[in-house]
Amino acid sequence: MDAATGDGARPLVEAAQVSYVTSDEFTTVVDHLWLLICAFLVFLMQAGFAMLEVGTVRQKNAKNLMIKNIMDLAAGAFVWWAFGFAFAYGGGDYSGGPSNGFIGAQGFFFIKGYDACDDASEFCLYPIKPKYDSFAGWLFQWAFAATATTIVSGAVAERCSFLGYVIYAVFITGFIYPVVVHWIWSEYGWLSAFRNPDAPGVWIASGVVDFAGSGVVHLVGGTISLVAAYILGPRIGRFDATGKVVPIMPHNSAFVGLGTLLLWFGWFGFNSGSTLALSGGFILAAEKVAVGTTLAASGGGLAGICMCFVKDGYLDLPALCNGILGGLVGVCSAVAVAEPWACWVIGFFAGCVEFWFAIGVQKLKIDDPLDASAVHMGCGFFGLICGGLFGTRLNTDATYSADQPCGAFFPGCGGQQLGVNILGGVMIMVWCSGMAFLVFGGMRLAGILRISSKQEHEGLDVSYHGSAAYDDTMDGSGSAKYRNKVQRAMIAEEVEPPTE
Amino acid sequence: MDAATGDGARPLVEAAQVSYVTSDEFTTVVDHLWLLICAFLVFLMQAGFAMLEVGTVRQKNAKNLMIKNIMDLAAGAFVWWAFGFAFAYGGGDYSGGPSNGFIGAQGFFFIKGYDACDDASEFCLYPIKPKYDSFAGWLFQWAFAATATTIVSGAVAERCSFLGYVIYAVFITGFIYPVVVHWIWSEYGWLSAFRNPDAPGVWIASGVVDFAGSGVVHLVGGTISLVAAYILGPRIGRFDATGKVVPIMPHNSAFVGLGTLLLWFGWFGFNSGSTLALSGGFILAAEKVAVGTTLAASGGGLAGICMCFVKDGYLDLPALCNGILGGLVGVCSAVAVAEPWACWVIGFFAGCVEFWFAIGVQKLKIDDPLDASAVHMGCGFFGLICGGLFGTRLNTDATYSADQPCGAFFPGCGGQQLGVNILGGVMIMVWCSGMAFLVFGGMRLAGILRISSKQEHEGLDVSYHGSAAYDDTMDGSGSAKYRNKVQRAMIAEEVEPPTE
């Protein structure tokens, strides 16, 4: 029982029993708690992506998409533990150690780095440092890495081999994505706004404003998506003889909607959690970010469904959902430094960008089943631009340092931030498309990237995963029946599996 | 930096290094964090409603319900930002400003009100005030507004036009609901238990006890639901020639159950979060509320499934789910001031109210596909009554002021609180039914409320939203096939789309 601090009437010994909370304990508890909660929310985005992707593809590939999304977490956790986190945030000691602006190199498998484990003992293998290097921070960043990787599974859906999937997923989670994180979010990165002033070398004075990852997460995933979809080639039957798009309908709209709602829910953790703290005024930033996130989703969703109505004459669910996701992607970069009205505007135009980017990709005869490139590349790059345009005072709410430049739309700010953000976006696209050409091109040359046309007709579930995703028999004899049904359907409709 | 107090023994320099957390920072962080977390949970209720409603309707309208539920968030966020929040909580300055007990009038689009932005600058457009006016508070209240609006989409399911939906949703989120919030939850409202003593005019001495919104949220949504369902008229085929109800089965029970579980999950935020704080002892209120919520759901669920068994001879899922939801609705009002056993009792009887209210609505030949009026109007009003009956000490856990009267069931409390709560309920029903008659009646007269009988037979998905919700083809050619299937079904079964 802690006694209250006494007015003069009480004896001193009682007053001495009162204990107060140190700023240290408070900060540790609330900041790490915040990271934990937000990590859980971002984790749940994986369920959102899973339902969105499963619902959007044909039912013959539903199980495949579900397996891929769960594997992104299971395999991704191993890879992020082994390599990814070390490449992303494993710093240097500035005294001859492996510090550099391109890639981190310490902390593989939580093995202690240069300055970790002050209270070293035989069992202390991992560092506990503030923010990034806490276990909560690792978890939060792992969920982000899984997001970047999962994006691509939408673009290569319904035709990528499982081996191909495993290889590219390991590369993205373990190497391509962490390098970009190191550039922009670590304190050593050459494009980082949080760059440690003691880091060696002369770099860009102020870093990229990419608060929650329009560029670091979404542009990475989206760029790889576009290249992967291009190299893989379209699904059989996606374009007709004259090159016109043949619609392939989502097989379960309820899943699409549920997935979108789960993604929006998780995005509250994705964006608000990117404050990485609540103490020191960051709670005010976090809640402003949550509101900006909401308004951006609102703007994007309204843009998406309106444009669908104008162009197609009806109100479709994927347009609404992709508009919302586009708005959420677009606002990630600027959300901590932009006014609420600006977040709605960013979301609205991101929704437009998404809609037309997707049509542009189709015109290029690239088949991206989930429009992953439109949502994540189009809106990701657009978001980086907005980060350079709408930042009112970039040090708002203690998110960035006071000498970070502000957005080009505001008087006296100049174009510096816009320039840096565009440079960041271009560098991400160069890095990711280059790596994606190597990884996917290499697998294509090796003949391990794409399934056979027969397998594609049957669907990945039957050909790779033992049985169909659904079974409506009374006795649960699904698998065999479904195979027959597939074959029967082919015979009945006289569909000949075309040769490629 | 807050200096620490050293005891005499320690050297001064060491004492100076310790810093303690001020109550101010602590309160801001934990209270706003609580609102944020609970806002996220209430947000997820929208996914719960979506799955519940999608699962309950026929599959030909599944996509329509999903779109409506997502639009309630996307469009609702815009409306709540533009008007709703200002009407609900935008107060007055008591010196000639627009303060009144009926409706708020400040803070549209986060534009600063009378006393906002003490540290005014050119970019400061929004107020940051405690609780209600923080961004976290806005988010929490927005999620509530979306709930009130979404309730109605169940009642008008399967036959309301999309234009009609958009119009009524804007009215509810932007006007009908905020006015009731202002009455009962703002510090200016004429029925508010939190009424600022400096507010002008003579009103009711003690306000309505409606902690989490049996009345403010559910009775509003439920009353509008009943009127809307009445004005819209029943679905084709809902009643046979003799006026007997023809069962229309839920198309996906798994969705119904998942939706209910997501709703219960979100309800922890809805009820516990209504403490609006954790500091100052509110944590104890919040956790007691979480337990009361659980016990009410338990009571309601058991009542629902038992009554279904007694009446129909089997144990059905919708009865269980609606019983749970009825219990949750019923306990909202009293949960902070009632003992745990009272919460279970309230839930149990609310489950009974729900069951028989739904049957009563059917007897009146009103078709409410989701029983939204039974769950939200019946149990909402019942909940307000319970708020006047079961409040043990209304100032329990600092939720209400000490001079708030207590529940009529307890000796020495008198019937004042019961009377005020009934008055509040009646006023809500008068206001909401009046507005609903205007909005829905007007749209019916204008001929824009209901879809054609041909569209109703085809389903909204095909007629409004481009394609069916589901597709089980191998090639994803859903839409065209489904249309054919619809037509083929009509031909095969010789169903003639009846003229109205």
Added chain:
Amino acid sequence: MDAATGDGARPLVEAAQVSYVTSDEFTTVVDHLWLLICAFLVFLMQAGFAMLEVGTVRQKNAKNLMIKNIMDLAAGAFVWWAFGFAFAYGGGDYSGGPSNGFIGAQGFFFIKGYDACDDASEFCLYPIKPKYDSFAGWLFQWAFAATATTIVSGAVAERCSFLGYVIYAVFITGFIYPVVVHWIWSEYGWLSAFRNPDAPGVWIASGVVDFAGSGVVHLVGGTISLVAAYILGPRIGRFDATGKVVPIMPHNSAFVGLGTLLLWFGWFGFNSGSTLALSGGFILAAEKVAVGTTLAASGGGLAGICMCFVKDGYLDLPALCNGILGGLVGVCSAVAVAEPWACWVIGFFAGCVEFWFAIGVQKLKIDDPLDASAVHMGCGFFGLICGGLFGTRLNTDATYSADQPCGAFFPGCGGQQLGVNILGGVMIMVWCSGMAFLVFGGMRLAGILRISSKQEHEGLDVSYHGSAAYDDTMDGSGSAKYRNKVQRAMIAEEVEPPTE
């Protein structure tokens, strides 16, 4: 209001305005908040179990599984409130009261126990004590109890009567499970590591290390599952004439995957929340636990899918999901005291245990539709063993007392902890299998345990719950049509409902 201490420089009046947070308030708020949040997450595991189980069974029993899972919460809350919590944590007063190491006996229906309600009043019926006895603690433990009970619904799926379900669920939630909790987690239990030194009697010096319940929750649920599945007998058609397993396919793989992701999500609360606190350094334990949980799921998932590929030649979803769940179950015991690498290793081998345990159960001709015994009994017991092997320093992060022995794999630790943990596991299995034989055996003798073979052929949804789970008709006339379809299918395929 806590007065601040001013340093000499400040004027007294200013110093008096600053107030600091007492450790008491801080601890109460953050610890209870943590329990609340984690209780919500564990609650959502019920949705995960529901989707996993619904998706895995045949569609004719989908609604039945959903009802059972929701009933586990609704009925379970009543039972836990009435009996369960009192049996688990209702302690004694050590002065002749009903304290003993086997079972608790105070706090039924929140009625106050020996030392509760210091500020007693006529309405004060419940105790508010730290951790276990707070309302947040009750909620957290209730969600655990629901988990233990729900596990069994998978093992008895598709053939257990509803009456049988209700009876066994009440026994597990209200008696079998609470007794084990009392043994191992209460401060009075004869196997408890948190045993109050003032408790009477001479017992085992150091208790079982079972941090989050590999034994207390999962081994309980899993052992009962195995016995129940054995007594119930296999589903019709599960084994062919020669005794070989006939595959029964999951009817909805998307539900299986979604359920697994929801379970993993909820498991963050299950494991991390088992610190029961954040203050006093427990935040560091909580986040390390979250990371260990993740790595164990990763190891288990990879083990599961690899073994499926090696054995069956394809990559199936249930193998991946059950591997993940096995890893999560296996790590529960040791996760707070094991290094991250150990968690991955534990998860990996738990995934292997799950895979082969399931095959072993099949070889014994026991039909466990969800492999509940493999996941929860196999990996639960394995987890207890790991708790005795991998604990580096069992007092790590303040989770256990400093004189708790450590894991047998580490030099100087000895085998004491391993021995105690194995003893604990054996005692759990003895207790649970004994009780399960009584409960299930009794019901079988009474003839109320299993549905008739005709009902089994039709499915529980049609025979018990009024109608089928799904309806794809245009007019929602599901039930009748589905019955016809069932009958038609039987006629067309000339399936005669076999007599038992």
